[in-house]
Amino acid sequence: MASPFHDVSSTQPSMSYKQSGLSRALDKGFVRLTIICASGVALTLLLIAFQVGRDAIPAIQEFGLKFLTTSRWNPVESIYGAWTQIYGTLVTSFMALLIALPIGVGVAIVLSEDFLPLKVQKPLVFMIELLAAIPSVVYGLWGIFVLAPILQGPSLWLYQHFKWIPLFSTPPTGRGIYIAGIVLAIMILPIVAAISRDSLVAVPSELRQAAYGLGATRWETLFQVIIPTAISGIIGGAMLALGRAMGETMAVTMLIGNSSVPSPSLLAQGSTISSLLANQFAEADGLQISALMYAALVLFGLTLVVNVFAEMIVSRVRMKV
Incomplete structure (x- = not known):
C-alpha cells in the first residue's frame, strides 16, 4: 500500500545556487581591488608621515x-x-566641539524624529548638509565682516566685567581665539548633525516599538533607548568633527589674529599650527622649513591621537551597549 505521504523534496526543484565561473572571478577581482585600495590609502598615509618626519x-x-x-x-x-x-x-578645536556637539545632536534628533512635517524636514536636512559645501574662505570673510562686529559688544562686556578671570583678561581687538572657535563650530556642525542623524535613523524600529510596548513615553524612548543605541555613531561623528576642526586652515588664519604671544585669554589673538603653516611656508628657508615640518608632524600626531582615542571610546561604548 502506498504511503499517503510522499517526499515533497523530491518533487520540488532544487533551490541551491551555483555561481558561474565569471561571477566567481568578478567577486575575487572585487575583493582584490578593495584590498589594493585599502592598502593604497595606508601606504599614502605612511608616505606622508615619512616625508614630514624626514x-x-x-x-x-x-x-x-x-x-x-x-x-x-x-x-x-x-x-x-x-x-x-x-x-x-587645541583651544579653538575643543571650543568648536563644545558648541557644535549639543547643537548638532539636537538638530539630529529633530530631523530624525517626527517633530516636523516631511516637507519641512527634507529641506532642512539639505540646508544643513549644504553648510559643509561652503568654502572655508567664505566662512572667514563672513566672520570678519558679520560675526566680529556682532560679537564686539558682548566680548567688550565680558572684558569689562570679568577681566579678573584669565579667560577674559585681555581687551577684544575684533579678531581672536573666540571668533575662530565660533566659526569652527559652525563649520563642523554639519558633520556632527549628519552623522548623528544617520546613527539615530539606523536604530532598529523594533527597539522603539518594544519601548512603547513597555509603557515608555516618547522622550523616555528617545533618551533611554534610541540615543544610547546610537551613541557610538554620535561619538564617532564628534571625533571626526574634532579632527576636521584641528586641521582647518584658511578661516582660522583670517580670524585668529596670528599672534605668537601666548595668552590664556579667549579674547586675545592667537595662532594655530595650520595658520602658522599657511602664513610662513611660502617664504620659509633653511631651518625654518624644518621647524614648520616639525609643527606639521605635531599636528599629524594630535589628529592621530584624537582618532585612536575616538576608536577606543566607540569600542568601549559598543561593548557596554
Whole structure:
C-alpha cells in the first residue's frame, strides 16, 4: 500500500545556487581591488608621515622636546617654539566641539524624529548638509565682516566685567581665539548633525516599538533607548568633527589674529599650527622649513591621537551597549 505521504523534496526543484565561473572571478577581482585600495590609502598615509618626519629631523635635533613647550618663534634668530600654536589649535578645536556637539545632536534628533512635517524636514536636512559645501574662505570673510562686529559688544562686556578671570583678561581687538572657535563650530556642525542623524535613523524600529510596548513615553524612548543605541555613531561623528576642526586652515588664519604671544585669554589673538603653516611656508628657508615640518608632524600626531582615542571610546561604548 502506498504511503499517503510522499517526499515533497523530491518533487520540488532544487533551490541551491551555483555561481558561474565569471561571477566567481568578478567577486575575487572585487575583493582584490578593495584590498589594493585599502592598502593604497595606508601606504599614502605612511608616505606622508615619512616625508614630514624626514624633513623635520633637523629641527628635532636642534630643539628637541623644547619645541613643544616654548613659544618664541623668531626666524631672524632661528629660534622656534610652537607652544602658542599647539595651545591655539587645541583651544579653538575643543571650543568648536563644545558648541557644535549639543547643537548638532539636537538638530539630529529633530530631523530624525517626527517633530516636523516631511516637507519641512527634507529641506532642512539639505540646508544643513549644504553648510559643509561652503568654502572655508567664505566662512572667514563672513566672520570678519558679520560675526566680529556682532560679537564686539558682548566680548567688550565680558572684558569689562570679568577681566579678573584669565579667560577674559585681555581687551577684544575684533579678531581672536573666540571668533575662530565660533566659526569652527559652525563649520563642523554639519558633520556632527549628519552623522548623528544617520546613527539615530539606523536604530532598529523594533527597539522603539518594544519601548512603547513597555509603557515608555516618547522622550523616555528617545533618551533611554534610541540615543544610547546610537551613541557610538554620535561619538564617532564628534571625533571626526574634532579632527576636521584641528586641521582647518584658511578661516582660522583670517580670524585668529596670528599672534605668537601666548595668552590664556579667549579674547586675545592667537595662532594655530595650520595658520602658522599657511602664513610662513611660502617664504620659509633653511631651518625654518624644518621647524614648520616639525609643527606639521605635531599636528599629524594630535589628529592621530584624537582618532585612536575616538576608536577606543566607540569600542568601549559598543561593548557596554
